[in-house]
Amino acid sequence: MRMHRILAHAATDIIKSVFHEHKVLDRCLAQAFEANPKWGKRDRSFIAETCFEVVRWRRALSFLADSEDVEALCAAQWGRMGYELPDWWTYHGASADEMTSREAELPQQARAIRESIPDWLDVLGSEELGASWDSELAALNQRTRVYLRVNTLKTSRLAAQEWLASQNIVTEEVSHLPDALALMPGKTLAKKFRMDGRVEIQDGGSQMIAPLLAPQAGECIIDTCAGAGGKSLHLASLMQNQGRIIAMDVVPRKLRELEKRAQRAHPKHCIETHRIDAQTIVQYKEVADRLLIDAPCSGLGTLKRQPDLKWRLQPETINKVRAIQAEILSDYSSMLKPGGRLVYATCSVLPSENHANTARLLEQAGFRLVEEHTISPATCGYDGFYAAVLTKI
Incomplete structure (x- = not known):
């Protein structure tokens, strides 16, 4: 798959603002997308996935890249996403082939590295949750679906589902949550639908x-x-x-x-x-x-x-x-x-x-x-x- 230079650098700029300036990722992405309305759906998807996954797997990617530089972390993540690194992408760290080979060594690394969390947080979670910390931490590193709560003051779940389907938005009912719908994995809800009032984004929990x-x-x-x-x-x-x-x-x-x-x-x-x-x-x-x-x-x-x-x-x-x-x-x-x-x-x-x-x-x-x-x-x-x-x- 081909990468675009402007989008690649935009992603690294956002990640640096999160890591070095402690900014909130969601807000940084929203501001970047608002400032660049010509970016298409695929462009936004590439940037969002790069940013979220580099931030999520920071320490694991650092192990793969043998570097903490954001450019190297992005290189490691793009390899995971199936991209071939272009000649114009320069970074200080392991080569693409070396990063691929180091994937096999990652499961043997300390939990804080392979699950990508600060050491102190790993210690705290283990102290408080014991053996269940492993499974909870692994689950917290998985991407989540977007869940919607249907506003029953305006509509029913079935009517909301049909309305969204008419806009080519496919949803699934959530059996044990009577007002909930789930978007398909990896899908998001456009602002005009969020502002309508018939549904609210709200996690199942x-x-x-x-x-x-x-x-x-x-x-x-x-x-x-x-x-x-x-x-x-x-x-x-x-x-x-x-x-x-x-x-x-x-x-x-x-x-x-x-x-x-x-x-x-x-x-x-x-x-x-x-x-x-x-x-x-x-x-x-x-x-x-x-x-x-x-x-x-x-x-x-x-x-x-x-x-x-x-x-x-x-x-x-x-x-x-x-x-x-x-x-x-x-x-x-x-x-x-x-x-x-x-x-x-x-x-x-x-x-x-x-x-x-x-x-x-x-x-x-x-x-x-x-x-x-x-x-x-x-x-x-x-x-x-x-x-x-x-x-x-």
Whole structure:
């Protein structure tokens, strides 16, 4: 297969900004595609695959190329993709033939190298997950499919599937997720369909969280860490837009995006937004019938979609989020009425961010554990999630 010089250099520039400037890969790609509207579908696909796979397999590719230079890593990845390296591509590292031969040696390398993660993260994962860390880590390095949640306020799953099919977008129903559709492997959803309001991009694991609240029409539900609102929108759909959903976050920009999405999902929606602070917690004390705390976390369960995250994380980051989670659980839980239902969730696979926080809340008394769920990437193929369901005594 033939490579184009401009596209090859564009990919390396993006990768360097991720590795050296700690930028977010998704955003870098979006900015590059917006700045170069003449790039076709194949061009964008080549750049995206190069960037994601080089970032995902950074250490493994470094072993193959015997170099840490981005140009050498790209050369190793293009070999894996079936490209013959052009004469104009120069780099410092092993030759193409040497890289191919070193593939056979890769399985014998240390796990942190062959699975391409920082040493400290490999140690942490092994300490916390034991023997299951191998399978979870391998699963987190697999490419994920794009999952859609059908907005049942606007359409049904069958109607949404037929609409997408009319636009040459093939989807599959997901049997145990009643509102979910999956795109074919390697396919993405164009912006005009994302902006339509009939479907939302939402991972299968994420779609399991809102139903655990068992929301009922007419209730008041508070989503304390709503972000851009994926779970708030899901809750509104489950409640058939009947009731009150108070979506809170510390970042106003995220709430503004949530408001736009809610307007697309249903013009007359039941979601209101509120920036959360200490005064908010007092103002809404014992107001919520049901409370969702989808807490800030390491995000390690999302490495399938965000492989760049593992290079930005630091040990102190993990320690910081653990402290934030404990504080949030202790403070925000006061907004729940006695007898109300609380769901604490993270998109992390680390027990120290998950069960440990649930156990700490239970030690304070006032709550009873109903059930716990661990959504394992190795088992289901989705992002890694954790959710604990509790009731307030």
